[in-house]
Amino acid sequence: MPNSAPHWSAPTADRPVNATIDLPGSKSMTNRALILAALSETPGVVRRPLRSRDTDLMAAALRALGIGVSESGGDWSVDPRPPRGPASVDVGNAGTVMRFVPPLAALATGDVEFDGDPRARERPVGPLLAALRHLGADVDDGGRGALPLVIRSRGAVRGGAVTLDASGSSQFVSALLLSGARFTEGVEVRHEGAPVPSQPHLDMTVEMLRTAGVQVDTSVPDVWRVAPGTVKASEIAVEPDLSNAAPFLAAALLTGGRVTVRDWPRRTTQPGDALREIFAEMGGDVAFDEEGLTLRGTGEIRGISADLREVGELTPTVAAVAALAATPSRLTGIAHLRRHETDRIAALVREINDLGGDAEELPDGLVIRPRPLHGGVFGSYDDHRMATSGAVIGLVVPGVEVEDIATTGKTLPDFPGLWAEVTA
Numbered sequence: 427m428p429n430s431a432p433h434w435s436a437p438t439a440d441r442p443v444n445a446t447i448d449l450p451g452s453k454s455m456t457n458r459a460l461i462l463a464a465l466s467e468t469p470g471v472v473r474r475p476l477r478s479r480d481t482d483l484m485a486a487a488l489r490a491l492g493i494g495v496s497e498s499g500g501d502w503s504v505d506p507r508p509p510r511g512p513a514s515v516d517v518g519n520a521g522t523v524m525r526f527v528p529p530l531a532a533l534a535t536g537d538v539e540f541d542g543d544p545r546a547r548e549r550p551v552g553p554l555l556a557a558l559r560h561l562g563a564d565v566d567d568g569g570r571g572a573l574p575l576v577i578r579s580r581g582a583v584r585g586g587a588v589t590l591d592a593s594g595s596s597q598f599v600s601a602l603l604l605s606g607a608r609f610t611e612g613v614e615v616r617h618e619g620a621p622v623p624s625q626p627h628l629d630m631t632v633e634m635l636r637t638a639g640v641q642v643d644t645s646v647p648d649v650w651r652v653a654p655g656t657v658k659a660s661e662i663a664v665e666p667d668l669s670n671a672a673p674f675l676a677a678a679l680l681t682g683g684r685v686t687v688r689d690w691p692r693r694t695t696q697p698g699d700a701l702r703e704i705f706a707e708m709g710g711d712v713a714f715d716e717e718g719l720t721l722r723g724t725g726e727i728r729g730i731s732a733d734l735r736e737v738g739e740l741t742p743t744v745a746a747v748a749a750l751a752a753t754p755s756r757l758t759g760i761a762h763l764r765r766h767e768t769d770r771i772a773a774l775v776r777e778i779n780d781l782g783g784d785a786e787e788l789p790d791g792l793v794i795r796p797r798p799l800h801g802g803v804f805g806s807y808d809d810h811r812m813a814t815s816g817a818v819i820g821l822v823v824p825g826v827e828v829e830d831i832a833t834t835g836k837t838l839p840d841f842p843g844l845w846a847e848v849t850a
């Protein structure tokens with residue numbers, strides 16, 4: 427849908443960037459933390475949560491189900507009451523809300539309706555709904571296998587074993603695991619199909635469950651077993667969002683400058699940690715230091731051949747850097763990105779080529795060959811990561827105008843402000 431707000435003129439760097447930044451919390455960790463705190467037997471605090479459209483939608487979804495979520499000094503306090511309908515949940519275009527809340531809603535008493543942005547109705551959720559039905563939930567999706575839908579909850583879910591194809595989204599598996607301990611028989615999820623994407627996000631789910639005292643067995647590949655039991659999430663600390671570090675580190679790489687991201691964890695399940703390797707291969711000098719993680723540009727920007735299946739959400743920024751590299755790139759393993767916020771493969775190819783680039787779609791990715799870019803409008807397709815990719819290209823290509831920069835608020839509030847600080 428065309429956006430009528432004026433385009434945002436991407437700032438161009440007239441010298442190498444040189445900045446140290448604090449990034450807001452991880453979307454993926456914040457929304458898992460909220461679900462776990464909602465299911466916990468004790469009140470909980472989520473420390474340093476991300477406040478953004480996706481996490482505010484998650485908090486609102488929980489409140490609609492009667493769970494207390496209140497702000498206290500920058501943290502979120504969660505008062506875990508038994509979920510209840512009738513309720514309406516707006517998922518916006520948040521995959522985590524669309525997939526993680528239905529299993530929790532199935533534990534409520536009363537009907538819970540789900541709907542969201544027009545794009546949310548096109549994003550896959552069918553395999554999760556079929557699995558929920560198999561586990562004993564009453565799901566009315568009018569046979570569409572998509573939003574809008576109603577979960578006619580009866581206060582309990584039997585649970586047990588279920589097989590599904592999670593090649594379309596790892597979030598189907600995470601969703602069932604996050605609430606699975608509260609199902610009467612727990613849950614055993616078995617994946618059958620093409621490989622599940624986003625393995626680090628599955629690791630994050632398992633690790634956060636175990637930290638909350640839930641028993642999870644991952645000894646058999648593609649099978650996850652969650653034992654029935656209580657969840658104890660009295661305090662969960664959220665790490666900085668490393669996927670959102672991507673455009674800032676890219677700024678250092680592309681301008682031959684330096685960016686330090688404070689408090690980068692030495693060990694993490696976040697997929698953004700792969701940026702250390704990816705951007706080193708593309709020419710950055712990347713190292714931990716006492717403040718965090720620092721990337722220094724070396725003046726060299728190399729293309730990359732990479733299977734990004736595990737870290738698909740990094741693709742838009744990697745593609746933006748690739749469009750400015752000296753050698754070709756081939757990014758594969760990411761067919762599932764066609765059903766993300768937008769068809770990211772098609773969108774990246776179109777926007778890079780509209781600026782004079784040479785990109786081509788593959789069934790499961792894209793190829794980008796070096797060619798000088800020129801200014802123009804960079805479409806953002808209501809996709810936060812497309813918008814930040816336009817900003818990255820605009821840093822070194824004069825005259826790039828990014829459509830609807832406000833869409834970055836999905837996961838990174840005040841991106842323009844942070845970007846202005848880094849590029850000033």
Ligand SMILES: O=C(O)C1=C[C@@H](OP(=O)(O)O)[C@@H](O)[C@H](O)C1
Nearest residue numbers: 454595596597623624627738739
């Ligand atoms: O569980 C999560 O927090 C996420 C999992 C991934 O989803 P897919 O497996 O659908 O790509 C990722 O792309 C998304 O941004 C966040």
Ligand SMILES: C=C(OP(=O)(O)O)C(=O)O
Nearest residue numbers: 519520521522739766767
């Ligand atoms: C795919 C993404 O989000 P979602 O959680 O909506 O799936 C993303 O943030 O890149």
